[in-house]
Amino acid sequence: MTAPDPLTAPGIARRLACLFYEAFxxxxxxxxxxxxxxxxxxxxxxxxxxxxxxxxxxxxxxxxFTWCWSRGRTLPMQTWRIRIIGPQGGAPSLARAWFRYVLCSVWLLPPLAFFAHQRVTDWKPVTAVLLGWIVFWALLSRLHPQRQFWHDAWAGTRLVDVAKPPAAS
Known part of the structure; x- marks a missing residue:
């Protein structure tokens, strides 16, 4: 069995599951x-x-998030065996982690800006647009050569697989 390519991000389903846990x-x-x-x-x-x-x-x-990312992972990332690394392969610096946090606003701001000047009485359309945007933004990672999310590419960070611990015999 070959080791996974360290430049390729974990699968999109695993990253979205981690994102869901992060949201909670x-x-x-x-x-x-x-x-x-x-x-x-x-x-x-x-x-x-x-x-x-x-x-x-x-x-x-x-x-x-900045504090956790500068140490390589959050609790949900640890649970889903995902690690964040900077350009040199270690945990990103505090400044790079903060920049990534600012860039992560792309997950929420576009759909929320769409409804910013409206009085919302029914949250179903807001939820539909928000979830649709999240799926769309996540699928755009398939256009990146290493399947990274674009905010990670722009921030100079990468999400990578963490090896599964060996099973106890």
Missing amino acids: LAFAIALATAFVFSVFTQMRHALRGREALAVAIVLVLGLY
Whole structure:
């Protein structure tokens, strides 16, 4: 059996499963951030201070992902045996990890910008456009020579397979 090409990304299904797990973890971090923010600012009404809360959540998530990526992986990446590497083959620097975090906004901003100037009363179209965009963006990785996501190519990072541990005898 030959070893997988280290330049080729893990399969798209595995990367999307990891992304789904990351979304659950990010949601939990966002909830904890919102709780701490509301306690410290003595937030009494959900609509007051929501812009500052959104900025706080984006920054806390940025710190979490940047810190984890600069060490090579997040918990979901570890679970799905995926590692992130920089141009020299090791974990990316903090600056490169932060740049990757900024570029990862391409997963959410285009579909959300589509609905930005509308009052949304039905979330089904938003969900459909968001999920459709995520699938479309993920499939665009098939056009990359090493099957990497484009934000990784632009950030100078790569997602690689981590060898499966040998089975205990």
